[in-house]
Amino acid sequence: MEMGKENESLDDDGRVKRTGTLMTASVHIITAVIGSGVLSLAWVMAQLGWVAGPVSLVAFSVITWFTSILLADCYRSDDPVPGKRNYTYVDAVRTNLGGYKVRICGLAQIGNLIGATIGYTITAGISMAAVIRSNCFHKNGHHAKCQASNYPFIIIFGGIQIVLSQIPNFHKLSWLSMIAAVMSFSYTLIGIGLSIAQVAGGNNGARTGLTGVVVGLDVTVSEKVWKTFQAIGNVAFAYTFSPILIEIQDTLKSSPPENKVMKKATSIGVSTIAFLYIVCGGVGYAAFGNDAPGNFLTGFGFYEPFWLIDFANLCIAVHLVGAYQVFAQPLFRIVENWCITHWPENGFITPEHAVKIPLYGKYHINFFQVVWRTVYVVSTTVIAMIFPFFNDILGLVGAISYWPLTVYLPIEMYIVRSRIPRFSFTWTWLKVLSFTCLLVAVVAAVGSVQGLAAGVKTYKLFKT
Template identity: 70%
Template sequence: MGTHDFNKSSIYSEETKESLENGGASKTFDDDGRLKRTGTLVTASAHIITAVIGSGVLSLAWAIAQLGWVAGPAVLAAFSFITYFTSTLLADSYRSPGPLHGTRNYTYMDVVRSHLGGYKVQLCGIAQYGNLVGVTIGYTITASISMVAVKRSNCFHIHGHEDKCSISNIPFMIIFAAIQIILSQIPNFHKLSWLSIVAAVMSFAYSSIGLGLSIAKVAGGGHARTSLTGTTVGVDVSGSDKVWRSFQSIGDIAFAYAYSTVLIEIQDTLKSNPSESKVMKKASLVGVSTTTVFYVLCGCVGYAAFGNDAPGNFLTGFGFYEPFWLIDFANICIAVHLVGAYQVFAQPIFGFVEKRCTEKWPGSRFITGEHSINLPLIDKPAFTINFFRLAWRTAYVILTSLIAMIFPFFNGFLGLIGAASFYPLTVYFPIEMHIAQAKIRKYSFTWTWLKILSWACLVVSLIAAAGSIQGLAYDVKKYKPFKT
């Protein structure tokens, strides 16, 4: 996610240089000297839907069960509206100083640097990279749980639903980590676009299977116990558990809507005409509304299917046992999706650390040296290896896997990531940048209600974080690390 400076490069043609000097764009290049962007409303909407619909959908039935038929859909709708509204503010911030003819910003941190500057850039970096680290840990947990679910599904099918079928997720975390160590060493990973397409197809597949199974269970006449207020105090949960779980469920819903970290990168793929901000706003409306309909279906139909006993993950919590082959397929889709998704979120971290180390120690052969690896019977070097890249990326994957092994709690971890990233990246920075860009007067009506929205979302995020931390603490008490 480093910044880009086309002036440092000499690869552009005379046509490009001339167009830049004239302040315009040529037939081949955009106004910043890069090749013409070809993104459209359709491609941007698809990117948003792909970025949003993911493992967050798995916990929505549980979240609705904690909140009930009234508050559950209301919270989903509120997050949907806030996410759409702040994404329109962020879309206007892509160019600075103005949304139509300013200078392009290529990443979220570039946008914050242009509009706010100072220590807020560092705060943005901490929030963004902290979120990326959290997501890679969360994906390790989720992928291993899905791999375990495949083995358990087959075990239940053979031995019956009463069998415990206890299986450790540690070996599966090790397998997932080994795959990630290999993938992490691929140079130019961003060019493997096919992996992103496969991941997108997988996320739609398992979400649709979960929704289909829920509909089938409801249509089959299952009488799950539901209520307007969700889980019942004294029957399902204690009074304090009801409060903490409700808070945690808000964090889970926040995680399901998080896509602000990639919004600027998506906008940077759009054509210049019509203006990127106008297209991005329409794409956000299409993407967020499509996702919301899907989430309401998954959450509400899942709650109708399972009732107050809804599992934390509706594909691995064994609300469904049959058809076992379809549940196996859905969980394999989750694992394949997260293999690619892990790299999408890890690559910016790898790039950031490697860029900083190269700038600090440019003379170090360990950090900057590329070593050719020759294979028998092949004249040309098969590939090059950088020892620092090998050591650092391997260490990162091992560290995230160890944390996942110590805290393998799906709902609590997703809630914490959602709560920690929602306020700064989805609400605070877009609102602050809009105020700075539009030069909104302090204490004016617009300034006041934007600030009220920002503070209200801060309170909601803190409540969600508290609920998730309490849930993690409760799980840690009764959990023995590295055991089944």
């Protein structure tokens, strides 16, 4: 009887039965994708205008949805129902493609996950410092020199992450993702509401146009080109969650089939995000026109009501607390599985120790996990404090990892799994799609390099 009960608590691979559902997968996607970058879409619209802006937002949402659908079928090998599970993106690539493409996937995924956690640490610090500045502007006037250091808030954020990083795995993360998703909706809707109010109030003569910022009036020719490159890159990366898609899918119950549930979750997540992006970018551009700031909450496109701005920035910080874990947990798993595989008998890495916690009961602690995860969070916190312009580096990391993770590898695995003949119609248009997205990634990388160079130059001038 006990053996029967034990088997009922395990999945077909012998691991603890997964409990994820359509709702939890959708929430993970929304938490991962909607970041404070949604508030920069007004700036993106200002660079691209009323035609290219909405078209690019729709086009890249469709591309992300399509390639994510292809990737969802790669969770199990051979057959989407009884087939062998691939627990990570790298496992899926190793099973379906193998060779050097496994290394490409591993490097791109790890770089993306590390970059995201550092970027979130910086952004959370900026958002929390913006609360101090908002209160200062309210008290002393909008033209006052209100400064607040990000460092104390980055340290606070890091301290919170040290605690949350002890959550055992992705499967135990649903409650945090739920809170983060609510926060993301909150500050997005606040931004939309404030923008609508500004438009209704006359928006102070903000200029908009079909092609965005005007050469000779708003920008030079070279600035127009660089900012267009950056804006296209921002839109392409705005929907990306491929680096953690397989990891999210691995939290789902086995019935109904994981690939079907993941496809529905992808459709729900991407369509919801696309709607919010288009609305937020559109009303933000209408409110600020070609002078739209990079982020109209932390960049103070709005000053009043100050308490609402404060609340929105706090929502951003809380959302990023959850988003950090959504990207950190897959990285923790990659490193810990690698170490266990290479040193299975190590007394520090492998064993778990039961510790009694008041009001909770037994909690199993792995000393290696505690130490390694703490060291990782401390490292990302320190990097965030040393490199305040790391978000520009993150743009470059995103540009480099976007094409292989979001487009190239899902398409290549689909071609192999479906045995699509070379030079057939389907093979040809999939290759064309992949090549087109490669060009977008290259353009975005060039724009990111230029933005990084400008950011470093501005930072040096500020320091002197």
